[in-house]
Every structure is written in C-alpha cells, then in structure tokens.
Amino acid sequence: MSAYEDLMAFQRDTEALAQVAGRLGWDQETMMPRGAADQRGDERAAMESVLHQRRTDPRIGAWLAEIATEGLDPVARAQLRLIRRDHQRAVKVPESLASEIARAVSRSHLVWAEARADDDFAAFAPTLKEIIKLRQEEGKALAAGGDVYDALLNDYEPGAKASDLEAMFSALRPRLVALREAVLSKPVPPSLQGTFDEDGQMKLARMLAATFGYDFERGRVDKAVHPFSSGSGQDVRITTRTAELDPFNCIYSTIHEVGHASYEQNVDPAYRLTPVGAGVSMGVHESQSRIYENQLGRSRAFTTFLYGQMRDTFGDFGIETEDAFYKAVNRVRNGYIRTEADELQYNLHVLLRFDLERALVSGDLLVQDLEAAWNDRFEADFGFAVDKPSNGVLQDVHWSAGLFGYFPTYSLGNVYAGCLYKALCSDVPDLDDHLSRGDLSPATGWLRENLQRHGGLYEPRDIISRAAGEAPSEAPLLDYLEVKFGELYGI
Amino acid sequence: MSAYEDLMAFQRDTEALAQVAGRLGWDQETMMPRGAADQRGDERAAMESVLHQRRTDPRIGAWLAEIATEGLDPVARAQLRLIRRDHQRAVKVPESLASEIARAVSRSHLVWAEARADDDFAAFAPTLKEIIKLRQEEGKALAAGGDVYDALLNDYEPGAKASDLEAMFSALRPRLVALREAVLSKPVPPSLQGTFDEDGQMKLARMLAATFGYDFERGRVDKAVHPFSSGSGQDVRITTRTAELDPFNCIYSTIHEVGHASYEQNVDPAYRLTPVGAGVSMGVHESQSRIYENQLGRSRAFTTFLYGQMRDTFGDFGIETEDAFYKAVNRVRNGYIRTEADELQYNLHVLLRFDLERALVSGDLLVQDLEAAWNDRFEADFGFAVDKPSNGVLQDVHWSAGLFGYFPTYSLGNVYAGCLYKALCSDVPDLDDHLSRGDLSPATGWLRENLQRHGGLYEPRDIISRAAGEAPSEAPLLDYLEVKFGELYGI
Numbered sequence: 001m002s003a004y005e006d007l008m009a010f011q012r013d014t015e016a017l018a019q020v021a022g023r024l025g026w027d028q029e030t031m032m033p034r035g036a037a038d039q040r041g042d043e044r045a046a047m048e049s050v051l052h053q054r055r056t057d058p059r060i061g062a063w064l065a066e067i068a069t070e071g072l073d074p075v076a077r078a079q080l081r082l083i084r085r086d087h088q089r090a091v092k093v094p095e096s097l098a099s100e101i102a103r104a105v106s107r108s109h110l111v112w113a114e115a116r117a118d119d120d121f122a123a124f125a126p127t128l129k130e131i132i133k134l135r136q137e138e139g140k141a142l143a144a145g146g147d148v149y150d151a152l153l154n155d156y157e158p159g160a161k162a163s164d165l166e167a168m169f170s171a172l173r174p175r176l177v178a179l180r181e182a183v184l185s186k187p188v189p190p191s192l193q194g195t196f197d198e199d200g201q202m203k204l205a206r207m208l209a210a211t212f213g214y215d216f217e218r219g220r221v222d223k224a225v226h227p228f229s230s231g232s233g234q235d236v237r238i239t240t241r242t243a244e245l246d247p248f249n250c251i252y253s254t255i256h257e258v259g260h261a262s263y264e265q266n267v268d269p270a271y272r273l274t275p276v277g278a279g280v281s282m283g284v285h286e287s288q289s290r291i292y293e294n295q296l297g298r299s300r301a302f303t304t305f306l307y308g309q310m311r312d313t314f315g316d317f318g319i320e321t322e323d324a325f326y327k328a329v330n331r332v333r334n335g336y337i338r339t340e341a342d343e344l345q346y347n348l349h350v351l352l353r354f355d356l357e358r359a360l361v362s363g364d365l366l367v368q369d370l371e372a373a374w375n376d377r378f379e380a381d382f383g384f385a386v387d388k389p390s391n392g393v394l395q396d397v398h399w400s401a402g403l404f405g406y407f408p409t410y411s412l413g414n415v416y417a418g419c420l421y422k423a424l425c426s427d428v429p430d431l432d433d434h435l436s437r438g439d440l441s442p443a444t445g446w447l448r449e450n451l452q453r454h455g456g457l458y459e460p461r462d463i464i465s466r467a468a469g470e471a472p473s474e475a476p477l478l479d480y481l482e483v484k485f486g487e488l489y490g491i
Numbered sequence: 492m493s494a495y496e497d498l499m500a501f502q503r504d505t506e507a508l509a510q511v512a513g514r515l516g517w518d519q520e521t522m523m524p525r526g527a528a529d530q531r532g533d534e535r536a537a538m539e540s541v542l543h544q545r546r547t548d549p550r551i552g553a554w555l556a557e558i559a560t561e562g563l564d565p566v567a568r569a570q571l572r573l574i575r576r577d578h579q580r581a582v583k584v585p586e587s588l589a590s591e592i593a594r595a596v597s598r599s600h601l602v603w604a605e606a607r608a609d610d611d612f613a614a615f616a617p618t619l620k621e622i623i624k625l626r627q628e629e630g631k632a633l634a635a636g637g638d639v640y641d642a643l644l645n646d647y648e649p650g651a652k653a654s655d656l657e658a659m660f661s662a663l664r665p666r667l668v669a670l671r672e673a674v675l676s677k678p679v680p681p682s683l684q685g686t687f688d689e690d691g692q693m694k695l696a697r698m699l700a701a702t703f704g705y706d707f708e709r710g711r712v713d714k715a716v717h718p719f720s721s722g723s724g725q726d727v728r729i730t731t732r733t734a735e736l737d738p739f740n741c742i743y744s745t746i747h748e749v750g751h752a753s754y755e756q757n758v759d760p761a762y763r764l765t766p767v768g769a770g771v772s773m774g775v776h777e778s779q780s781r782i783y784e785n786q787l788g789r790s791r792a793f794t795t796f797l798y799g800q801m802r803d804t805f806g807d808f809g810i811e812t813e814d815a816f817y818k819a820v821n822r823v824r825n826g827y828i829r830t831e832a833d834e835l836q837y838n839l840h841v842l843l844r845f846d847l848e849r850a851l852v853s854g855d856l857l858v859q860d861l862e863a864a865w866n867d868r869f870e871a872d873f874g875f876a877v878d879k880p881s882n883g884v885l886q887d888v889h890w891s892a893g894l895f896g897y898f899p900t901y902s903l904g905n906v907y908a909g910c911l912y913k914a915l916c917s918d919v920p921d922l923d924d925h926l927s928r929g930d931l932s933p934a935t936g937w938l939r940e941n942l943q944r945h946g947g948l949y950e951p952r953d954i955i956s957r958a959a960g961e962a963p964s965e966a967p968l969l970d971y972l973e974v975k976f977g978e979l980y981g982i
Contacts, residue, residue, distance in 0.1 A: 016537035019530070020515060027514065031522070035708035036726035039510070042764055046507035050541055217526035235527035273533055 004076065007063035008274065011083055014054045015273040019231060021047040026230040026237050030222045041106070052098065055090035075276060078457045082275035085158065092141050101134045105402045112400035121371045121389045124400070129367045131402050132360055139361065139404075149361045152405035156282040157412060159459050162358060165408050168415060168474045169351045175478050176348050177381055179485060183344065184334065184383075186489040189327035193318030196247040200313045204247070205240050205254040207309070212292055213444040214238070214258045215265050227253035229260035229289075232278040236264045247310070248329065252293050259292030260285055266448040267455035281460040282406065286413020287420060288447065294343045294414075295421040295480065296443055300326050301435035309438070330488055334384060336391035344485055347414055348381045353396070353407040361404055418477025419468040420447070495567065498554035499765065502574055505545045506764040510722060512538040517721040517728050521713045532597075543589065546581035566767060569948045573766035576649065583632050592625045596893045603891035612862045612880045615891070620858045622893050623851055630852065630895075640852045643896035647773040648903060650950050653849060656899050659906060659965045660842045666969050667839050668872055670976060674835065675825065675874075677980040680818035684809030687738040691804045695738070696731050696745040698800070703749045703783055704935040705729070706756050718744035720751035720780075723769040727755045738801070739820065743784050750783030751776055757939040758946035772951040773897065777904020778911060779938065785834045785905075786912040786971065787934055791817050792926035800929070821979055825875060827882035835976055838905055839872045844887070844898040852895055909968025910959040911938070 001009070024044055032040060064084055069077065108127045115124035139148035149162050206221055214221075219231075224239035231237055238257040242250045263279045271277035279285040296302055307325040310317070319325045332342050338349035356373060359365035365373055374393040375386045386392035398406055425431055428442045435443070450467040457463075464472045485491070492500070515535055523531060555575055560568065599618045606615035630639035640653050697712055705712075710722075715730035722728055729748040733741045754770045762768035770776045787793055798816040801808070810816045823833050829840035847864055850856035856864055865884040866877045877883035889897055916922055919933045926934070941958040948954075955963045976982070 012533070013537040013540060016530075016534045017541065020511060020534050020538060023518065024511060024514075027518070031711065033707065033709050033711055033726060033728075035706070036724075039507075039725040039763065042503070043507045043511050046504040047511060049504060050508065215526070216524065218524050220522065220524055233527075234530040235524060237524075272530065 003063045003066040004072075004080075007060065007067070007083065008079065010054075010057070010059065010063075011079075011275065012273045014051065015275070015277070017047070017051055017054070019233070019235070019273070021051060022230055023235070023237075026228075026239075029224040029226070029228070030239060045102075048102070052090065052095070055086060056095075060087045061091075075271070075457060078276050079274055082456055086275070089142065089155070092144070093138055094141070097134065097138060097141065101131075101138060101402060104131055104134055105400075108400045108402075109397075112394070112397065116390045116394040119388045119390050119394070121393055124394065125367050125370075128370075128399060131399070132367065132404070135402055135404050136361060136363075149358050149405060152361065153408065154405075156406050156409050157460060158281055159461065160281075160283070160408075160412070162408075165354065165412065169347075169354060169408070169411060172347055172411070172415075172474050172478060173351055173381070175482070176344065179482055179491075180332070180345055180348065181383065182491045183332045183485050183489045186491070188333070189331050189488075190319060190324050191328055191331060192245075192247070194314075194316075195244045196314050196317070198242045198244070201242045201247050201250040202240075204309060204313050205250050208251060208306075209238070209254055209258050211438055212255055212258045212297075212440050213262050213266075213448075218265055219261060221254070227257050229257045229264070232264045232267070233269075233272045236261045247314070251306070252297060255297040256289045256293040259289035262292070262444065262448070263288040263452045266452035268453050271455050271457075276456040278455055280454075280456040280458070280463060282409035283412035283416060284451075284460050284463060286410055287416035287464070288413075288452065290414050291417040291420055291424075291447070292444075295417055296435065296440065298329050298343060299432070299435055301432035302438075302440075303329050304436045305438035327488060330485075332485070332489075334382070336378075336386060337395055344481055345382075347411045350407055350411040352377050352381060353398075354411070357399070357404050357407060415474050415477050416464050416468075416472055418474070418480050419464055419470070419472050420451070421480060422476040423450075423468040494554045494557040495563075495571075498551065498558065498574065499570065501545075501548070501550065501554075502570075502766065503764045505542065506766070506768070508538070508542055508545070510724070510726070510764070512542060513721055514726070514728075517719075517730075520715040520717070520719070521730060536593075539593070543581065543586070546577060547586075551578045552582075566762070566948060569767050570765055573947055577766070580633065580646070583635070584629055585632070588625070588629060588632065592622075592629060592893060595622055595625055596891075599891045599893075600888075603885070603888065607881045607885040610879045610881050610885070612884055615885065616858050616861075619861075619890060622890070623858065623895070626893055626895050627852060627854075640849050640896060643852065644899065645896070647897050647900050648951060649772055650952065651772075651774070651899075651903070653899070656845065656903065660838075660845060660899075660902060663838055663902070663906075663965050663969065664842055664872070666973070667835065670973060670982075671823070671836055671839065672874065673982045674823045674976050674980045677982070679824070680822050680979075681810060681815050682819055682822060683736075683738070685805075685807075686735050687805050687808070689733045689735070692733045692738050692741040693731075695800060695804050696741050699742060699797075700729070700745055700749050702929055703746055703788075703931050704753050704757075704939075705749045709756055710752060712745070718748050720748045720755070723755045723758070724760075724763040727752045738805070742797070743788060746788040747780045747784040750780035753783070753935065753939070754779040754943045757943035759944050762946050762948075767947040769946055771945075771947040771949070771954060773900035774903035774907060775942075775951050775954060777901055778907030778955070779904075779943065781905050782908040782911055782915075782938070783935075786908055787926065787931065789820055789834060790923070790926055792923035793929075793931075794820050795927045796929035818979060821976075823976070823980075825873070827869075827877060828886055835972055836873075838902045841898055841902040843868050843872060844889075845902070848890070848895050848898060906965050906968050907955045907959075907963055909965070909971050910955055910961070910963050911942070912971060913967040914941075914959040914961075 021044065024040070024047065028040055060083065064080065064087070067080065069080065108131055111127045112124050115121065135152060136148060139151045142151035147162065153160055153162060209221055210216065218234045219236045219238065222237070222239050223241060225241065227240045229236065229238045238254070238261050240250055240254045240257065263285060267277055303326045304322050307322050319328055330342065332344050335341060338346065341349050352374070356365060356370065356377070360367070360370065371389065371393045378392060379385050424443060424446050428446060431442060451463055454463055458466060461472060512535070515531070515538065519531055551574065555571065555578070558571065560571065599622055602618045603615050606612065626643060627639060630642045633642035638653065644651055644653055700712055701707065709725045710727045710729065713728070713730050714732060716732065718731045720727065720729045729745070729752050731741055731745040731748065754776060758768050794817045795813050798813050810819055821833065823835050826832060829837065832840055843865070847856060847861065847868070851858070851861065862880065862884045869883060870876050915934060915937050919937060922933060942954055945954055949957065952963060
C-alpha cells in the first residue's frame, strides 16, 4: 500500500472510533441507566485516550511527509489538509495540559450547576478563572505567536478570524437593537391556548422530520433533556423534547436538529468515515439547522401548512387564521435566555457573549468583573436589567465546559443561513408555493446539492461562497429580518 | 506508581473499552437504524482492533515479569492470573490468523443463514470446513502440544477438560433418555388458551425482573429478536421478546437473562472494570441463568405465585388450578430445536453437539458426514427422525460463528445449577414458602453471597465447590430432574 492508503486506512479507524465515542454521548442522554454514571465516565475517558493517542500518533507525521501531493485529486488534497490540521493541533498541546483541561472541565460542571441553582456567581468565579487560565495556555500553544482567541475559535470554525467576525457583528448589532425596539413597541401577537399532548407532539415531530428530509433508515428520534444531533454517515440520531403548553418547542427543536442531521446524512457516501465525510464547521452546521428552522420553518408559507397539521393533530388551540398562526410562531418578547430567544433577538445574545469572552481570553476583562460587564451590556442591548445570575452570566453551560470560541459560530451560522436563503430564493422562484404545501424538497434538495453533499471538501467560507454565489456577509440576514419583522409588526 | 498499579491502570482502560465494544452489540440489536449496518461493521472492527492491540501489548508481559507476587492479597493474585491468561492467549495466536478467522466468520453468517433458509447443508459445508480448519489451527497454536479441543473450550470455560465433561455427560445421557421416554409415554398436560397482549407481557416481564432482583438503576429491559444480557458493573442491560400465543417465552427468557445480568450486577463493586469484575466463565454464567429460570422459576412454589400474576394481567386463559398451571409451565413435548427445548430434554440437545464438534475438531468426523451423524444421533436420543436441516444440523448459529467449545458450557451450567440448588435448599429450608409468595430474596441473596459477588476471584470449579459445599457432579441435577418430572408425570 502507498503511504496515502496507509494513512487513510489508519484515519478510517480513527473516524470509526470517533463515531463510537459520539454514540456513547447519545446513549448517555437517552438510554443509559441512571446508576451507570461513574462507569460511563471511565468508558468515555478511555475512548478519549485512545483517540488522543491516535491523533498524535507519530506515524501520521511520517505518512504526511512521505506523500507526494502532485497529481492527487481535490478530494485527496482535502483529506490531507484536514488530517494535517487535526494532527498539528493535537501535537501542539502537551498531553499534561490536555488532561489537566479535561479534569478541570469535568469538575467544573457540578460547580457551575450548583452556582446557577443558587444564583451565586462568586461560587463559580474561581473555577471559571482556572478554566480560562488553562484555555489561555492551550490557545498560546496552538497560536504559536498568533492570536490566542483565533486559535481557540478555529477548533470550531477553521480559518475564521475574530477581527472579521467583529466587523460583521458590529454591522449586525445596531440594526438588530433598533429592529427589536421597534417591534417591541407594537402590540403583542396572539399565542396558543390550551395543552398539547405529548404523543401528538412526538407524532407531529416525526412527521415533520420526514417532511424536512430526515432519513429514518439512517437515524432515529428520541426524547432527551436537551435536543441534539449525533453522528455522521449512516447513523445520525436526533433528540427532541416536549413541553405540554408549548408545542413549538418540540416542533422547532426537531426541525433545527433535522437541519444538523441532514447535513451529516447528505454528505457524499463515498466520503464515509473520512475527514471530509462530516460537516465542515460549527458555523456551517448552524447555517443548516437555522435555515431549516427559521428561514424555511418559520416562513409564512410553511406555517400555512403547519397550521393545518397542528389543527389536525390537536384540534382547536385558540388561533383562528393562518395569519394569526404565523404571528404566533414569530412572537417577539422580552426574555433573558439565549436558548429561548426568537430569531430577531437571538444574535444579540450571542454578540454579547462573543465580546465578553474575547475580553476574558485576552485578559482585558477579569472574571471578578464579568457579572457586572454582562449586566451592563445586557441592559444596553435589551433595554431592561438582568434580575439574577441564572438569567444572566450563569445561564449557559459553555464556559464551564471550557468552550471559548464556540458562541460566535451560532451567529456566523445565522449569517450564513441568510446568504444561503437569498441564493435559494433566487434559484427556486416558486419556493413558497412548495413550502405552503409542505413540500420541502426543492429547498432541501438545493441545500444538499450545493452544500451538504460536499462535507468537508471546501473550507467553511468557500463552501458558503460557492453555494451563495457571493462572499458571505451579514447584509442578507439583516435584510431578511427587517423585511420579515417589518411586515409582521407593521413597521 | 508500581508495576502492579501501572498494569491495573492499563487493564482498567481495556476493560472500559471492552464495555464500550459490548454496548455497540447491544445497540445493534435494539436501537441501531437499519441502514447503518455497513458503518457499524467498520466501527466494531475498529474497536476489536484497539482491543486486540491492547491485549497483545508487550508492556503487559514486562509488567507481569516485574511484579513480585509475594505479599499480594488474593484479589491481586487473581487479577494477575486472569491478565496473564488473557495476554498469553492473545499473543499465542498470530495476528494474521486472528484476522483471517474474523473475516471468515463474518462472511459465513450470511452463507449459513441462506443455507438454513434453503434447507441445504451442502451449501454451508465448504464454509464450515474452512472455519473448522482455521479454528483447528488456532487451537493448535493455543494448545502448544496439549489437547486442541480443550484449548478452544478454555476460551469459554477456563480450566475445563473435555475428558471430564465427557465423563459427566456420559452419566447424564442414558438417564435423561430414559426419563424422556417415560415422560412422553404419559398423557400430555394442559396448555394455555387464547392470546396474550404484548404490553401485558412486557409489564409482567419487568415486574418479574424486579422480583428476581434485577436492578433497573443499573440496567434496562428492551425488546430484541434474541434475548440476551450485555455488560458488566453499573450498566447491565437485558433484552427479551414476546410471542402473542406464548407468554412463557417472554417470561422465562426474561428470568433467564436476569440470572445472567444479576451475576454481573452483583459482583463486588470494588472489582468494577477489572478482570475479576465479571462472571468467571460461560458455564458458571449459565448456572445462574438456569437456576433462576428452572430450579426457581419453574418450581411448583414459584408457579403458584406466577399463576396469580398471570390471571391478574391476562384474565382467564383456560387453566383452572395451580397444579394445572405448574404442569403447563413444565410441559414436555417432542421437538427438534434446542432453544425451544424443555428442562428435561435440553441437555440431550447439547450432548449431541458436544460429541459431534469434538469429532469435527479432532478430524474423526468430516464435514461431509456431519449431517448424517447428526441425524443418526438425534434419532437415537429422541426417538424420531430429523425432517430437514433447518430442524437439525443447520439450526444453531454457533458453528458458523466459529464457536467450537461453547456448547458444552450450556450443560455444564445446568449441572452447576443442580449442585447450587441442592445446597440452597439445604441452607434455606423454607425456600418454597418464600417462592410461593413471590419472594425470591432468600434465593437470590444466597447466590449473591455465595457465588455472584466473587466475580472472577475463584476458578469456575472452585467457586461452584465453595458455594455448593462439594465438588461439582451431575448427580444433583439428575436427582432433581427425576424427582420433579417423576412427580409431575406420575412415574
């Protein structure tokens, strides 16, 4: 076998083991008996140790050095690029630091959860300080003289630069703040009345998953505390949840996760269990979940179809017209919590976190000043004050898990979704006719063909540019939001 | 760290990875989407390769050589004994042979399944020949001059010798054949009437699992095509199945698997994720599943309790008395299929396979003569002729999976169960009073205390001798069967 074949065979086993490790996470949230937590911790640590050993295996460096890249096809070049990046990342971080971070993060979860339950930021602050110190150290090792935050960001969004994101987000923020103010000065739209039985919600969720193209032959839907999508290739599972008073929670969580899962299911099967065989970045992944959920799922056209399905499933729920239903789906209200935010306000939550975490990583903001900084910024953007830490700085799990550089990919995904939706509407002029009949296939087919099937073949910005026909910018998202909510609220 | 601590830390990760690999098997039979089969094959192969590499890791040999065994406690000595045995077994077989066997076995499953569906032994014969050749080769490598069949048998029953089993089984066979003839000359007992809804069966199965001591905090019950138990320590899952006309299938499959699972759940938690932390052999495992299922679950006392539970769950099913119900539970009928056999005839099925597979491995029996040999022996022991290969030589999956040396552990388990039941009855004189009230705790507590908690601390024969208070022999099982079926059938 050639060095390339040896490397790819080795990598294929690594990818297969990564799938196994990921499925342990799925099992833990859906199937695992409660009393198995300790053992599961040992099992996951053992898998991580195997994966870390493989990713730092010196044979990878030797194979990469031996392979002649001339004459290789673009797929092989992309495989090598991704393998090299992953390997270099892995060897740059000393194993002692990697395991110190793993231990710190594993300890911090409980500390954070208890601090949140007690609304006591001070109880979490020392732990957060320690995690930031370790991640700064890791970022320095990865950056090798470059920008430390960028080095962390690139774990989630390869090739992205915080300075570019800052320019993008600076253009988003004032117009979103202004649009939010305008919308909230208008009368509150109607909301659903009554209760919605769980079986009906799950039945509807499964129907909608199929409608959005989710392949149940290569996946399954279960209930979990937090909705998520897990796995690549032939085994991509999603979870959802139900709330008796709010069927939109289940419906839109499901559609969101189907966006993630479809991206994984629709990658060219020839790339299965290779580096190119999965979604290319968190931002591009989020663009898929968001366009499924928002631009498509919360459109006037699709909610026409959904209204009929909901009436068939649940009978009367106090909404008398398709127009009122569309408004109920897209209700904008004040709220503290990112994960409950509507399409309009969501990015303001993310931008706040992005600015704060960059300052934390650079050292410009100290942990002792974080709560005040959060509260000031929140009031500036949202117009009302945070009432308690669990509604503010303690609400998200990310920082306790060491995830610095992750938040901005949410908004980047929304920006990308805006670009893709603009191009989709231009390429499929009768899109709304299809959506109003519950026919998602022109939209999902366009996304599969132009984006999803390529997996990791192109860099994140490149695949968006190719699919959208222009370089990504925040303009399409802003235009879309201003038109949509302007029309909805008569602004 | 000392060499012993290094070795045990390494081994702990291996055990954790083995649990993960096992859970992939569980997932495949219960949760996996249908379209994920190819990828799952790759995932399992990658896990096997990791495990094989660890089991043959030269550091194990170095650690074992370095460790001074004087002064070690009995648990540490047992750990080392098991690690040494596993390591020596792994290094004795050349990797090329191990992977050739893995490939042959993976190919053969479909060939066997098709041959069985077509009732065409000749279509399977070449594949079986190849598998026997490879396993003979492996057995020779393992035996290092000793008995080849014993070497294979010891994968499932460490320390066992085929010659000892032969002596035991030779004493069983004539008395079982005679008892079978006597029983089948008597009138056929009553059977259940009507249908039994699946929800009721599963509810009853879960209740019975709890009654027999299964800990749902560290396990779960799902449906699968074949009932099985999977995992050790804190995560031991079982499966069962339902048949609308035969609730005993679900009930006794569940109790059987609870016997296996309880053994794993009840090992001393201090041994978790160590070699000593799991059941010691297939034979001892089967002794637990069988004593739960038969000596306890099919006893007159327990069926009194079960009769009430079944009436509460299903209403009238055409059986009017506890005595008639006990007879229905223990109906003996002619049948071709081992897995459907009753307690009396089961071992005759196993003894047949043991004698044939020993002859196949030694070369005394050629594959081309196997079908005729099977049919002759079957008619000699069961008094009627095999009608087709799917009811005869092609019925079991084991040989197609390369499992030579596995079958006798079923009967050895029954023999062990006989020994344990004799001692249990002597130690707990009022056992039947408890069983008739559905109180299994004196029996399961006795088994946990005397056997299950020790895991792999003692060798298989040793733990049975300790628990039973005498060296294992077939006599208690034979006495038990002759008394039970003599009384049932008025012989």
